Amino acid sequence: MKKLVVTALSVVLSTGLLAGCGSGNEPAEATSAGEAKMKEIQISVRESTWGARKDNFIEAEKRLNEELKADNVHVKIDWWPGIGDDELILQAQAGKVADIFMNSSVDIGWELNAGIIRDVDWVKDSKVFKNVPDSYTNIMKYDGHYYGAIQDMDASPVFISRKALEGLSWTKEQIDGLRQRVDSGDFTFGDLEKLAEEAKQKNLVKMGFAVEDTRFEGWNYAFGNYNYNVDENKMVLTKKTKDVYEFWADAVKRGIINESIGDVDTDKAAPMFVKGEIFAEFARTEFYQMMREANGMQNDLEGFNTWFNKNIVWIPIPSAEKGGKPVSYSNPAMIYVGPTVDDEKMPYVQRLIEHVLDPDLQINHTLVSGKLPVTPEAQEDKRFKEMDFYKDHAYLLEFTKTRPAQPDYATYTKSYILGVDAILTKGQSAEQAYELFQKDAKQNVPSDHLIIEQ
């Protein structure tokens, strides 16, 4: 009996171990009685179920398999749930990087250094990406090659309380014409500050400006402070940052910004904004969906649109300079391909990714995520055209900026936010904040990745 149990256990354990050691990624020859041998290609995809990402891959798989029937090839997706950067690095060390995975566009630099992505130069000649704006091409390229395929995009409008503007005696025509004034550079960032200050003084709102998490890029860009040299792929320590800190210090003094601005999460800001407690929310297009939820109108798009048009007006972030161009920022998701995908497998991976970007699938994703489609073809989709809010944002994508893919960007930003914190919580001046930022960035960002402008 004892021997039998030991033998049975050994068999089970050995089978389990052998099964675990197998990669399961090798192409297999699928057969069934009476049919010719069908080549099966397994593609591992690692991503969360957020938005319609997973659904789109499954649909893309179906569409690709329809096309591949004639070639007697069958593609099978092996879905892995999405994980964080650290696990990604560990998987790479174990040689278990997925064939396809998604991450932010900002991650190209370190992913390439870590050897967990490979080039996807087919993007250059792909019909899908033929008509995307140059700004997207720049995001997908790094170090002379394409390393990612852009999956979705967003823009960063400023949502303003229409009620507060009406409280400041603005007419309907003035409110509706505001966006045009921002686009032409007639209405500046300073004008927006004045309005927020006035609304706060008249007790029309409780907070002047609120911002999504600690995404302060919009304010940097409004002051022309980009912090990045694309040609040298280095972060830039520029004195322009001081101008932005001056805005922060001034806005705190005038009561436009509260010291808790970085602590109020966007999911808390949404109900506050819906209640009319915030004058202007600097967020991304996703905030539209968050307001819809805060209003309890997830299943009533028409009702929400009516509410939205009655209570909110949105503009791109105005330039700080009169006559300057407005700005917008985004943190787009990219589809990456793992280094284990060889040239034989790549065509199938390419076609799968291209199908994920089919116009109707992009719009499916937009509908549930609030992200914007990336190809002009998708923006022509009937359903997209029916969504005024998203459709009207399409022009922002022409000038929307993204975070640089420089591997030390996070370190640099941490130093920058330290300066902001010093103003907010310690009452320090712009000069002091800039000194601190400089000291921290010089200490922590590797010197060969930093340009210090004199």
Place this chain on the structure above:
Amino acid sequence: MDHTTVQPIYKKPFKKKMYPYFFIMPFAALVLVFFVLPAIATIAMSFTDLNASMKPKFVGLQNFTRVFSDYNLPAILWNTAIFSILSLSVSLLFALIISIATQYFLKGKITAVIYRVLWLIPSIIPAVVYVTFWKYIFDPTEGGLINRILLQLGVESDPVSWFSKAAMGIVILATVVSTISGGMILLSAAINSIPEDLYKAARVDGASEKSVIMKIILPTLKWPLMYITISELIGFVSSYFFIMLLTNGGPMRDTTTLSLYAYQQAFNLKYYGYGAAVSLIVVIISFILTLLFLRLFDFDQMIKPSRIED
């Protein structure tokens, strides 16, 4: 002629000799895999420039030199000291008060049991849920519990940004409330082991409650107090989880402790080599503190067998 018979030496069978090792082996293997090897890897890592690229280069003591020239170090060490000392003192004091109250004054009463169970709740709630509770209490908007009360009472006209004004206090409070129960259980068990006769004899001799506590209870608690002090202090010096979830070390670096700094360097910024060097310094500090407290509690004297056993 030698008639002395040689007694055969008893030889333990090999199987019996191996028994203890069979029992120890699985746990020793776990300790090796999950503690010893990672510790060796961390030490090795601290002498490299390992980052996300995973191509480590030996850099000698460069990471350690960088730690000691880091302008944040004095402030971070100060935060670590304040957090650890205050958390330890308050947690120990409360654990002592609660255990004396429930195990001496209210001994055997149902209220004592309920009270102890109540204090256990924070330590059994998952950390993320527990932190969400504190975040709700100190939320900087009108939705926060304290702000709502203060606004309703008219004490404040605008919501207070608690995490900007009292971040370290909040972090210590949340940490203390969740750690009191550990000490409370050990101290309660120790007080429970004091024979009832001792109390009776003391009362017959006219001892006051204060004398009973000072002369009977507290001396009995020397061992558990030493254990709690050392284990909690090491825990506080190396803890970062609550702080990370509550304030992430902010505002600025006001609540950044050395271990959180190590975590941020390694996992947020992906400077694994530098993070490992900082974490090694945490280990060295913990080790020195342990030795210090063993000496302070006169550990050698405590482990000496009593004279009666001589």
